Amino acid sequence: MIVVLKLGVAQEIVDKLARRIEEMGLKAHVIVGTERTVIAAIGEKRNGEQQTLESYEEVDKVIPILAPYKVASLEIKSEPTIVRVRDLVIGGGHVGVIGGPCSVESEEQIMQVAVQIKAAGATGLRGGAFKPRTSPYSFQGMKEEGLKLLAAAGEMTGLATVTEVMTPGHVDLVTKYADVLQIGARNMQNYHLLQAVGEVDKPVLLKRGPSATIDEFLLAAEYILDQGNSQVILCERGIRTFESHTRFTLPLATIPYLQSRTHLPIVADPSHGTGIASLVPPMSVAAVAVGADGLLLEVHPDPPKAISDGAQSLTPEQFVDTMVRCRKVADVLERTLG
Ligand code: PEP
Ligand code: MN
Numbered sequence: 001m002i003v004v005l006k007l008g009v010a011q012e013i014v015d016k017l018a019r020r021i022e023e024m025g026l027k028a029h030v031i032v033g034t035e036r037t038v039i040a041a042i043g044e045k046r047n048g049e050q051q052t053l054e055s056y057e058e059v060d061k062v063i064p065i066l067a068p069y070k071v072a073s074l075e076i077k078s079e080p081t082i083v084r085v086r087d088l089v090i091g092g093g094h095v096g097v098i099g100g101p102c103s104v105e106s107e108e109q110i111m112q113v114a115v116q117i118k119a120a121g122a123t124g125l126r127g128g129a130f131k132p133r134t135s136p137y138s139f140q141g142m143k144e145e146g147l148k149l150l151a152a153a154g155e156m157t158g159l160a161t162v163t164e165v166m167t168p169g170h171v172d173l174v175t176k177y178a179d180v181l182q183i184g185a186r187n188m189q190n191y192h193l194l195q196a197v198g199e200v201d202k203p204v205l206l207k208r209g210p211s212a213t214i215d216e217f218l219l220a221a222e223y224i225l226d227q228g229n230s231q232v233i234l235c236e237r238g239i240r241t242f243e244s245h246t247r248f249t250l251p252l253a254t255i256p257y258l259q260s261r262t263h264l265p266i267v268a269d270p271s272h273g274t275g276i277a278s279l280v281p282p283m284s285v286a287a288v289a290v291g292a293d294g295l296l297l298e299v300h301p302d303p304p305k306a307i308s309d310g311a312q313s314l315t316p317e318q319f320v321d322t323m324v325r326c327r328k329v330a331d332v333l334e335r336t337l338g
Contacts, residue, residue, distance in 0.1 A: 002076055003039040003053050004060045013058050014039070020056075024049055027226065031077050040065070040076050042226065067261070069218040071225040072232075077263045080293075083203045083231050085179045087338075088123040088160035090233055091265030095330050095337040096294035098124030098162050098267070099319055102309035103131055103139065104146035112301045114153035116316035120323045121338045124180070125150065125159035126296060130166045131308060132184045139307045147177035154179065162205055162296075168196035175200050185209050185237055185272070188220045198227025205233045205296070207269070210240040210248060218262060234258060234266045235296060238273030247275020247312065250283055255290045267294030271312045277303065280314055281322040288329045288337065297322065 003021070005014065014037055018028035026043035041053065050062045067073040082092040090096035099117035104110050104127040114125050129146030131139065142149070147163065154161035164182040165174040171193075174181055180203045187193055188209035197204045204224050208217045221232050236255060238248025250273030258266050268287035270280045284295050300306045300313040314322060323337075330337035 001041045002063045003041055005037050006058055006060045009058045029071050042070050069222040072218050072221045072262045074263055081263045083233050085160040090294040093335050095335050097122045098126050099297045099299040100126035101300045102298050103128045103307055104142050104149050105307050107149050110149050110153045114157045118157040120320040123338050124162055126162045128164050132186045151177040168192050171196045180205050188212055194223035195227050198224040198229045203231035205235055207235045207237045232264050234264050235269055237269035248273055252290050255292050265293035267296050268292040269296040271298035275312045277312055284322050285325050288326045
């Protein structure tokens with residue numbers, strides 16, 4: 001339920017009502033909007049709660065939330081959620097661009113690419129240190145050493161770092177080094193992992209599972225939000241279809257559709273979405289055109305030599321060109337990009 005408070009209710013009353021909601025066995029999420037404060041009262045439906053809450057003088061009305069996801073829903077919060085880390089801003093008219101290699105491979109590689117994408121206007125640096133690979137025999141990432149190199153490249157350039165965390169046992173370690181925790185597509189329904197990153201005070205970039213429906217995607221985000229972490233960025237990275245010419249199928253309609261359902265920002269990942277470097281620039285432009293709040297792009301100083309995902313990685317020069325093209329579209333739409 002959404003407990004809509006009257007205008008100008010004092011903070012102590014908001015806290016008192018939130019405590020009362022918790023005593024009823026529900027979870028209270030206080031959402032302060034520019035106009036009003038609402039409290040989302042989340043939990044299993046029982047009888048009588050709506051009337052009880054409506055009886056408080058400070059409560060304007062109590063509205064049931066119809067969507068299966070609650071805190072992620074636009075019904076609760078109509079203003080867009082904006083995630084800010086260092087100079088990376090995602091949402092609310094800002095198109096945040098995160099570039100970098102699939103995997104951190106060496107100090108030279110990550111430093112070089114960080115400097116190059118920064119010069120092209122990116123504000124986020126990606127790089128996997130723990131890699132979810134289809135085959136157990138493929139490179140599994142540089143692990144903590146990779147996290148250190150990524151953090152050092154972030155420090156040197158001021159770029160916000162984004163890297164994947166694969167298991168609840170690594171959440172503390174990855175949180176120590178990275179600015180944004182990525183949940184990979186394969187882990188979108190790893191509920192214990194979602195809950196673990198929900199307890200962290202850092203943004204989470206949640207990738208859509210290749211066969212997840214939009215409701216399942218939003219319910220996965222809900223697991224994170226439900227633990228109190230409100231900084232969730234959704235990422236459309238392509239789904240599995242019968243088509244085999246591209247690695248995945250990148251459904252860009254997901255972006256405006258999600259924007260009609262949730263206040264959370266949505267970034268597009270045309271690198272994994274297509275698997276083919278030449279398709280990444282046009283799909284990036286298209287993603288910005290349909291209103292993406294950000295882009296996640298794989299960039300490697302020398303793609304043919306990349307240990308993972310070289311075929312879909314842009315060269316630094318291609319990245320510069322992609323930025324120029326995307327910025328033109330962003331300008332027309334009166335959005336900032338970078
Ligand atoms: C990645 O970002 O390198 C990655 C492994 O992505 P996904 O989880 O979308 O496959
Ligand atoms: Mn990759």
